[in-house]
Amino acid sequence: MTHKAGPEIEKTMPVKSKRAEQDGAGEGFSAEVIEQIRRLHLFSSLSPSDVGQILEGAEIVLASRETDLFLQNDPADCYYILLSGQVALLVTDKAGRKSIIEVVKQGDTFGEEAIFDRGRFPFGARTLEKSRLIRVPADAFFQNISKDFRFVLLMMASISSHLRFLVKQVGELKLKTTEQRLASYILALAGDHEGNLKVRLPYDKKILASQLGMKPESLSRALAKLREQGVSTVDDGIYVESVADLRDYCSDSVLYE
Amino acid sequence: MTHKAGPEIEKTMPVKSKRAEQDGAGEGFSAEVIEQIRRLHLFSSLSPSDVGQILEGAEIVLASRETDLFLQNDPADCYYILLSGQVALLVTDKAGRKSIIEVVKQGDTFGEEAIFDRGRFPFGARTLEKSRLIRVPADAFFQNISKDFRFVLLMMASISSHLRFLVKQVGELKLKTTEQRLASYILALAGDHEGNLKVRLPYDKKILASQLGMKPESLSRALAKLREQGVSTVDDGIYVESVADLRDYCSDSVLYE
Numbered sequence: 208m209t210h211k212a213g214p215e216i217e218k219t220m221p222v223k224s225k226r227a228e229q230d231g232a233g234e235g236f237s238a239e240v241i242e243q244i245r246r247l248h249l250f251s252s253l254s255p256s257d258v259g260q261i262l263e264g265a266e267i268v269l270a271s272r273e274t275d276l277f278l279q280n281d282p283a284d285c286y287y288i289l290l291s292g293q294v295a296l297l298v299t300d301k302a303g304r305k306s307i308i309e310v311v312k313q314g315d316t317f318g319e320e321a322i323f324d325r326g327r328f329p330f331g332a333r334t335l336e337k338s339r340l341i342r343v344p345a346d347a348f349f350q351n352i353s354k355d356f357r358f359v360l361l362m363m364a365s366i367s368s369h370l371r372f373l374v375k376q377v378g379e380l381k382l383k384t385t386e387q388r389l390a391s392y393i394l395a396l397a398g399d400h401e402g403n404l405k406v407r408l409p410y411d412k413k414i415l416a417s418q419l420g421m422k423p424e425s426l427s428r429a430l431a432k433l434r435e436q437g438v439s440t441v442d443d444g445i446y447v448e449s450v451a452d453l454r455d456y457c458s459d460s461v462l463y464e
Numbered sequence: 465m466t467h468k469a470g471p472e473i474e475k476t477m478p479v480k481s482k483r484a485e486q487d488g489a490g491e492g493f494s495a496e497v498i499e500q501i502r503r504l505h506l507f508s509s510l511s512p513s514d515v516g517q518i519l520e521g522a523e524i525v526l527a528s529r530e531t532d533l534f535l536q537n538d539p540a541d542c543y544y545i546l547l548s549g550q551v552a553l554l555v556t557d558k559a560g561r562k563s564i565i566e567v568v569k570q571g572d573t574f575g576e577e578a579i580f581d582r583g584r585f586p587f588g589a590r591t592l593e594k595s596r597l598i599r600v601p602a603d604a605f606f607q608n609i610s611k612d613f614r615f616v617l618l619m620m621a622s623i624s625s626h627l628r629f630l631v632k633q634v635g636e637l638k639l640k641t642t643e644q645r646l647a648s649y650i651l652a653l654a655g656d657h658e659g660n661l662k663v664r665l666p667y668d669k670k671i672l673a674s675q676l677g678m679k680p681e682s683l684s685r686a687l688a689k690l691r692e693q694g695v696s697t698v699d700d701g702i703y704v705e706s707v708a709d710l711r712d713y714c715s716d717s718v719l720y721e
Contacts (some may be wrong), residue, residue: 298635306638308631320624323617329628330635359616360580366623367577371586373630374565378555378587380637381563381677420638 235259240267243290244341247314249361261358264347268340276332276340283321283328285344289313292338295414296330307417309372310335310410320366322348335410385421385429390457392419393438397450407444492516497524500547501598504571506618518615521604525597533589533597540578540585542601546570549595552671553587564674566629567592567667577623579605592667642678642686647714649676650695654707664701 236244241255250258268287270276276287279299287294294311308330311317321328322345352359379388392415396406408415416426430440436456437448447453493501498512507515524547527533533544536556544551551568565587568574578585579602609616636645649672653663665672673683687697693713694705704710 298631298639300635300639304639306635308634320627323620324624324628329631353613356610363580363620363623366620366627367581370577370623370627370630371581373627373634374555374586376634377565377630377637377677378557378563380634381674382555382557382561417638420634 236262236265236267244288247288249288249314249316249365252357252361253355257355257358260354261351262341262343263351265341265343268342270334270338270340272334272336274334274338276334277318277328279328279331281328281331283318283324283326283345285342286316286319286322286348287332288316288341288343290339290341292340293335293410294338294340295333295335295418297333297417298330305417306420307414308376309369310414310418316365317369319348319362320369323366335414380420385419385425386432387457388419388421389426389429390433390436390438390453393445393447394450394454394457397447397453400450402450404447404450405441405444406447493519493522493524501545504545506545506571506573506622509614509618510612514612514615517611518608519598519600520608522598522600525599527591527595527597529591529593531591531595533591534575534585536585536588538585538588540575540581540583540602542599543573543576543579543605544589545573545598545600547596547598549597550592550667551595551597552590552592552675554590554674555587562674563677564671565633566626567671567675573622574626576605576619577626580623592671637677642676642682643689644714645676645678646683646686647690647693647695647710650702650704651707651711651714654704654710657707659707661704661707662698662701663704 235241236259238255241258244250244258244262245253245255250261253261267290268276270292276294277283277285279297289311291313294317295307296309296311296317297305297307299305309317311332317332318328352362379391383391393406396409397404410418412426413423416423419426421429430438430445433453436453438453439446439448493516495512498515501507501515501519502510502512507518510518525533525544527549533551534540536554546568548570551574552564553566553568553574554562554564556562566574568589574589575585609619636648640648650663653666654661667675669683670680673680676683678686687695687702690710693710695710696703696705
């Protein structure tokens, strides 16, 4: 895998914020960007000026599709917040086989754990589509985090929720069959919907197979087996005859959510 | 699964520390216990009085073998530090099947993430042998953590290192065969040893199988297949003809450590 981080990322330097212009406090994000950031769960309880302080030294990064933001084992000199687009976190073995650990959702942070841990990223991060992110350098992060204990708690909650996601994933990989893993995934997309449903799978089959820990062939087989449970493929999505029935089929292997 | 936490835990209330006796500051751990705690990685950079402060309100718990310290989904009202013995963290599905996520090592903390996250334990914790632990109530933890920013950073590092362990485990479950997972496990026990080696497996086969995400039959089959790689069972352990050769066999699937 070659590191394409350099040439394919367009960086936008932070725009002078209105506040910053008014009081001459230097550079910062524009009021518009700050408002967008405050809509993210992690920052929703903070005031605009708190957000400005906590993200001091950060910059906005625009990355095209299939850009490596960082590679597994790279020095952890920053963390990211995903504003829009899609990013996969993946591990690679020495034979070069990759496996997706998580597909990052908008508003999620990633990479911050590595800053506290051994200073190297335990996974790589690659965009699945054109993405807009905030990159927060580690130095600035440490300086800023000590300023506000509420933010420390938010950050710990964020890392802890990643950890819970991984615990669930380990449990599923150990206890569930491929069909059950696929069915759980479809049910997660269905939310609390009842009756029949068409869901669009959010990324291509190869990526989905990798995320579910199976080969693309196994994903096709699992899909075929789920036909008995009223699950069929249509166009770019999946049709579920009865969400309730599929939930019943899965209920044996449901883990704590 | 019945919750056996009540009757089977012998609790020892904190012993008055020498310092506490001298300045009349109330109850605390004895100087001996504090010294034992300071030998743990998490606390090694703190002074005895810092440790005393940070663990204010904590108590020592003695639990017999196969005690549930807490169940998956229980309210997260505390976290634990394992002083001696062995504890398994496990998830259970609705059919009652259990899978071990991690076997906690001496000196490790567990459960602290849940306090920051959604307030419920994402896994249960059960002793595998008679264990001695420190139980830190959530309330005391929040009060104490805000007193010392160094401890916040240590705690974040601890949670982050759990997270790295889980990332590695997800990667292994997704990319490795059962034989390779078993071989990696044996190699982890071997450390940087070269040549031939006899290692004692640290817990019984059923527990090991669960931790490696396989059925006990699959573990036996994996062991049989590894015979070609110079791995054989002897008495209560495993004999490896050449650690270097086994490392070669595994190297295709080695993930970032």
